[in-house]
Amino acid sequence: xxxxxxxxxxxxxxxxxxxxxxxxxxxxxxxxxxxxxxxxxxxxxxxxxxxxxxxxxxxxxxxxxxxxxxxxxxx
Numbered sequence: 001x002x003x004x005x006x007x008x009x010x011x012x013x014x015x016x017x018x019x020x021x022x023x024x025x026x027x028x029x030x031x032x033x034x035x036x037x038x039x040x041x042x043x044x045x046x047x048x049x050x051x052x053x054x055x056x057x058x059x060x061x062x063x064x065x066x067x068x069x070x071x072x073x074x075x
Contacts (some may be wrong), residue, residue, distance in 0.1 A: 019025055021072070021075075022036065025054075029067065031058060035054065042057060051072075052065075
């Protein structure tokens with residue numbers, strides 16, 4: 001996985017990894033497009049890792065958050 005860490009610890013991923021993450025969220029975890037849209041809107045105002053934003057706004061469970069980070073470790 002191609003990632004870079006910005007000052008403050010925010011994780012940045014390549015566009016291809018980001019696309020694969022979105023696919024994983026929709027296909028494997030059944031996160032709706034509407035939920036993703038809400039999280040993306042919030043990330044524009046309050047930048048942070050997409051998985052954390054999904055969790056903070058109650059759009060995914062703690063178990064799903066763990067699955068996402070496990071998945072990110074394998075790509």
